[in-house]
Amino acid sequence: MAEALYQIIGRHRAEPLPERKPSWLKVRAPGGANYLRLKGLMRELNLHTVCEEAHCPNVGECWEHGTATFMILGDVCTRNCAYCAVSHGRPPTYDIEEPNRVAAAIAQMNLRHAVITSVDRDDLPDFGAFIFAETIRQIHALVPGCSVEVLVPDFQGNEESIRAVLAAEPEIYNHNTETVPRLYKRARPGGRYERVLNIFRLSKQVAPHIPTKTGIILGLGEAIEEVIEVMKDLRAVDVDILTLGQYLRPSNDHLPLDRYYTPDEFRHLREVGMSMGFRHVESGPLVRSSYHAWEQVQAAGVAT
Template sequence: MDSKRQLFVVVKPEWLRVKAPQWERVGSVKEILRDLSLNTVCEEASCPNIGECFHNGTATFLIMGPACTRACPYCDIDFEKKPKPLDPTEPTRLAEAVRRLNLNHVVITSVNRDDLPDGGASQFVRCISEIRAISPGTTIEVLIPDLCGNWAALAGILQAAPEVLNHNTETVPRLYRRVRPQGEYQRTLELLQQARQLAPKVYTKSGIMVGLGETDDEVRQVMQDLRAVDCDILTIGQYLQPSQKHLQVAGFITPEQFAAWQNFGESIGFLQVVSSPLTRSSYHAEQVRALMERYPR
């Protein structure tokens, strides 16, 4: 077994237990992904919901990887390998996977590619274009890196007209240096603000992890900061340590606290707040289709 994937014992509370997936469906999704040589964040980042999502025929595609140019100590994506040149066939293969899986909603994310002048924005654009051509009824969500503050690159992605532009805040400002050392809290907020100004009809989204030592007041302040830049959708989930070499969990947050944050988020104007221990950035992301019908733009 890959040493990166070796299991270690962590005592988790009852509410973090995940139901065993139906492996027949999981296997069929994996077969399509392997046939088309595609990566998913579900597998690369050791997502706890992989069984449920694959069983439902959904996946969050990870483009331009699997090697990342950043080394965030919470993330299980590989940063030790050298990133490869962009593959011009990747957008076509991704679109074919969307067609084969018959996806109503697709999420496309990527590793950080700080080695590229546009941070990989052009590859996002090509992926969106290919999906539109082969599956025009599929709504598209892109979960993008911060592009090192290249707002011209951001504008290019938005001009391709994804329905949802997602960029994760990840944690509270006080913990950024430890949790997201190559990121900047204010740059994250500025990216979401720029997205709103550049493409008012695109739904903006962000997500944070909890259980890293943040306080309730700090989480609520982040939520207020996101609303101040008119962010529409927020996800909040429990951080789980992928391996012994990653950041340790500072605490397991109760379902009641997640519910309280959801209520608070809705009270300050988020169109949707998905907040639970097992919530991840793209967990149940297909629900955005109902949101778009309820709040059309």
């Protein structure tokens, strides 16, 4: 299966980038009634979403469907990944009331599956783990039946922080791999590839009943063989759900885009991933960790 994939993707590798975005990346502009309602709710409750902060292309679609990914612990990140649009610098202190407000927003939105992520908080002694755990507890208490997926930072690999979040019993423990090890230094200077694998190892050891999930963005200059190797590494540490999506350069100050993958290539990658034993692979040009997250967990048999 991987051999056939190398042939398909190899055909495109030397082609120059088209001047315009390919048609499969066109999305509808945000602005519908539900979108405006959610925007109002976020401002009213003083909450941040990664949908807005990371300039996600799917915001029109997701918000129109009443789903959003909350970004806790502020909107300033202590790291400076070269592909990411979230602002970086020295964040102010965290807000102890934020978990309450996130839970209140989820109750108002009537969500059955909530995705919670955050900026990196390397400035905090626990890297923000307590606020994550508290957010999970508040959502479970206020919105019974709503599953909680946390997309956590690496907490610098700190075991106590990882254990604290798992102890709050999220329904999914998600941490993004983002790219292949060769590109870590350039794309994700604060991260370590081995650390990502260790996080999943620990998670399965501490809480084997909590499904794990990760994501890779494509188009940063990786070779397809490297992507396959990463997928094998992730299966070796028993990651359950994988997302694969296209990198879109947020601005000229960010890492240049190396290439666009076609929908066909994403389909093939999905097949390769499923044949490796992932419970679910969401693979497509516009896929982000939280894109159709509810459908992903259902497909993986995590929720009903």
